[in-house]
Amino acid sequence: MTRRSCAIYATGIVCAHLLIVGIALLVAQVFQTMIESRLKQEITLTEKSQVFEGWKNPPPPVYMEYYFFNVTNPEEFLAGGKASLKQIGPYTYREYRPRENITFLENGTKLYALNPKTFVFVPEKSAGNPEVDIIQTVNIPFVAVMNELNSYSFILRTLVSMYMKSLGIELFMSRTVHEVLWGFKDPLLTKIHSMKPEVDEYFGLMWKKNGTHEGEFVFHTGEENYLDFGKIDTWNGLREMSWWSSNQSNMINGTDGAVFHPLINRNELLYIFAADLCRSIHLAYVKDVEVKGIQAFRFAPPNDVLMSPKDNPANEGFCVPAGDCLGTGVLKVSVCREGAPIVVSFPHFYQADPKYINAVEGLNPNKEEHETYLDLQPTTGVPIRACKRAQLNIILKRVQGFPKTKFINETIFPIMFVNETATIDDDSAAQMRTMLLIVTLVSNFPLLIVGLGVILLMILVVLFCRNRQKKVRNCMSVFLSKMLQSDKGNTWIQK
Ligand SMILES: *[C@@H]1O[C@H](CO)[C@@H](O)[C@H](O)[C@H]1NC(C)=O
Ligand SMILES: *[C@@H]1O[C@H](CO)[C@@H](O)[C@H](O)[C@H]1NC(C)=O
Ligand SMILES: *[C@@H]1O[C@H](CO)[C@@H](O)[C@H](O)[C@H]1NC(C)=O
Ligand SMILES: *[C@@H]1O[C@H](CO)[C@@H](O)[C@H](O)[C@H]1NC(C)=O
Ligand SMILES: *[C@@H]1O[C@H](CO)[C@@H](O)[C@H](O)[C@H]1NC(C)=O
Ligand SMILES: *[C@@H]1O[C@H](CO)[C@@H](O)[C@H](O)[C@H]1NC(C)=O
Numbered sequence: 001m002t003r004r005s006c007a008i009y010a011t012g013i014v015c016a017h018l019l020i021v022g023i024a025l026l027v028a029q030v031f032q033t034m035i036e037s038r039l040k041q042e043i044t045l046t047e048k049s050q051v052f053e054g055w056k057n058p059p060p061p062v063y064m065e066y067y068f069f070n071v072t073n074p075e076e077f078l079a080g081g082k083a084s085l086k087q088i089g090p091y092t093y094r095e096y097r098p099r100e101n102i103t104f105l106e107n108g109t110k111l112y113a114l115n116p117k118t119f120v121f122v123p124e125k126s127a128g129n130p131e132v133d134i135i136q137t138v139n140i141p142f143v144a145v146m147n148e149l150n151s152y153s154f155i156l157r158t159l160v161s162m163y164m165k166s167l168g169i170e171l172f173m174s175r176t177v178h179e180v181l182w183g184f185k186d187p188l189l190t191k192i193h194s195m196k197p198e199v200d201e202y203f204g205l206m207w208k209k210n211g212t213h214e215g216e217f218v219f220h221t222g223e224e225n226y227l228d229f230g231k232i233d234t235w236n237g238l239r240e241m242s243w244w245s246s247n248q249s250n251m252i253n254g255t256d257g258a259v260f261h262p263l264i265n266r267n268e269l270l271y272i273f274a275a276d277l278c279r280s281i282h283l284a285y286v287k288d289v290e291v292k293g294i295q296a297f298r299f300a301p302p303n304d305v306l307m308s309p310k311d312n313p314a315n316e317g318f319c320v321p322a323g324d325c326l327g328t329g330v331l332k333v334s335v336c337r338e339g340a341p342i343v344v345s346f347p348h349f350y351q352a353d354p355k356y357i358n359a360v361e362g363l364n365p366n367k368e369e370h371e372t373y374l375d376l377q378p379t380t381g382v383p384i385r386a387c388k389r390a391q392l393n394i395i396l397k398r399v400q401g402f403p404k405t406k407f408i409n410e411t412i413f414p415i416m417f418v419n420e421t422a423t424i425d426d427d428s429a430a431q432m433r434t435m436l437l438i439v440t441l442v443s444n445f446p447l448l449i450v451g452l453g454v455i456l457l458m459i460l461v462v463l464f465c466r467n468r469q470k471k472v473r474n475c476m477s478v479f480l481s482k483m484l485q486s487d488k489g490n491t492w493i494q495k
């Protein structure tokens with residue numbers, strides 16, 4: 001054997017081994033499986049895990065933008081006309097939401113945590129000064145009291161109505177944004193408080209919500225099953241709610257929206273329990289997106305989430321009392337708002353029945369501004385960008401005994417909407433990109449081996465040709481033409 005043929009022989013053996021090993025690894029997905037089981041192990045809520053710190057103190061800034069609907073023609077509305085609304089805002093607050101009082105339970109398979117939220121005003125992201133700007137909106141305490149009195153006698157209602165009139169309390173109120181949000185001493189509630197001390201004198205949409213939590217949560221750590229990572233086990237000690245009218249609607253499903261299990265696929269539904277909506281909702285895959293150089297899946301609540309039970313019988317459980325249903329796109333949450341006729345929807349009644357949109361003047365629902373979505377990095381399940389948008393409305397209707405309401409057409413009246421957004425911070429994004437690069441490299445390692453094998457194969461071919469056809473310059477073409485001839489019976493190797 002010459003040195004040259006010896007080299008060819010050695011290269012051939014190495015090449016064959018690389019190709020066999022590489023293809024075997026590719027087929028068996030050894031590295032893929034290895035990475036996946038590593039991710040399932042790492043992404044848990046245990047003290048030593050990589051994700052625990054980020055879960056405890058989420059680094060991305062969360063902004064809460066409040067928009068209000070200023071009513072410009074209350075007299076016209078009370079006379080039976082359409083209300084005309086003007087959107088004002090945003091009034092933006094930075095939201096801090098650390099996890100506190102963390103306690104591990106049941107051998108560390110579950111953990112207890114509180115999630116108090118603190119709001120700090122951000123003037124440079126706001127349209128005005130909430131302490132100064134005055135909005136005219138529905139007097140929510142008045143409507144709540146009226147609604148409550150509906151079950152009492154006509155005489156009592158008439159008396160209360162006259163008393164309220166003497167106090168000068170109207171169906172619409174003018175208050176500063178700060179008052180409507182963070183609370184003010186309401187004259188009507190103060191009177192009731194003097195008779196029934198359990199009724200709070202103060203009213204505000206976010207009254208007592210600054211620095212407080214939405215309940216005691218127990219989460220699964222995900223150590224036992226990666227699909228349970230961050231899932232809620234109990235909320236305020238409950239496994240399910242009891243205020244809705246079906247067992248399915250009462251279920252507390254999924255996570256609290258801050259984390260999701262790793263290895264998300266496009267076909268699954270993701271469940272979130274939203275304490276502020278008093279229910280669980282689900283999200284479905286919409287499309288692939290890219291945020292700060294990270295590939296993500298966009299998930300959004302599909303149409304059926306707030307669909308009328310006529311079109312989606314599964315939603316019948318959200319009619320309380322059973323059978324008392326509203327149309328598509330609105331959810332009555334009186335059950336968890338002390339009976340007040342509060343309704344939530346998407347902003348501007350996006351995805352709702354047009355009759356709600358047309359009942360008032362000034363709404364213009366559109367996808368870009370009013371949809372809710374969540375962009376998740378599918379390998380790790382980490383939310384890269386989130387945008388939660390919800391509108392608060394109140395049902396206004398005629399109440400016997402209150403002459404002011406005589407001409408009102410029953411309306412789901414928009415009060416305000418909020419846009420809660422968070423985008424991954426640059427540091428976390430850089431870390432995430434590095435990590436994903438490593439994951440990609442490792443899981444594609446077999447391809448590297450196969451690639452090396454292919455390169456060696458090409459070198460082998462070149463060496464082989466040089467050896468056989470020293471005089472021919474273009475070795476490759478000869479090689480190829482010989483290959484092509486080979487099916488005519490005279491294989492080039494035999495020659
Ligand atoms: C809201 O409307 C009232 C009356 O129409 C007006 O006085 C007030 O300035 C408006 N508020 C804002 C913030 O534009
Ligand atoms: C009030 O309701 C009646 C009957 O539902 C309807 O015909 C009328 O157009 C409504 N008025 C307004 C101003 O929406
Ligand atoms: C949480 O911990 C703080 C002190 O760290 C304590 O004052 C508070 O009562 C705890 N809250 C609950 C609900 O256990
Ligand atoms: C905790 O672990 C111990 C020992 O492994 C076991 O005996 C016990 O049943 C476990 N307790 C729970 C609540 O899982
Ligand atoms: C909420 O509480 C924090 C700290 O207690 C305070 O700095 C902030 O101004 C409060 N926010 C509002 C809107 O009152
Ligand atoms: C709902 O759950 C309760 C308790 O688990 C059960 O008793 C009841 O039969 C269930 N109702 C329906 C309609 O399945």
Ligand SMILES: *[C@@H]1O[C@H](CO)[C@@H](O)[C@H](O)[C@H]1NC(C)=O
Nearest residue numbers: 248249250251253280281282
């Ligand atoms: C909770 O999840 C179950 C499936 O696990 C589903 O059937 C049910 O509709 C969900 N409930 C809500 C309120 O999303």
Ligand SMILES: *[C@@H]1O[C@H](CO)[C@@H](O)[C@H](O)[C@H]1NC(C)=O
Nearest residue numbers: 065347369370387389419421
């Ligand atoms: C929040 O939503 C409003 C309208 O819905 C939009 O104008 C605003 O840009 C959004 N803010 C962020 C941070 O996306």
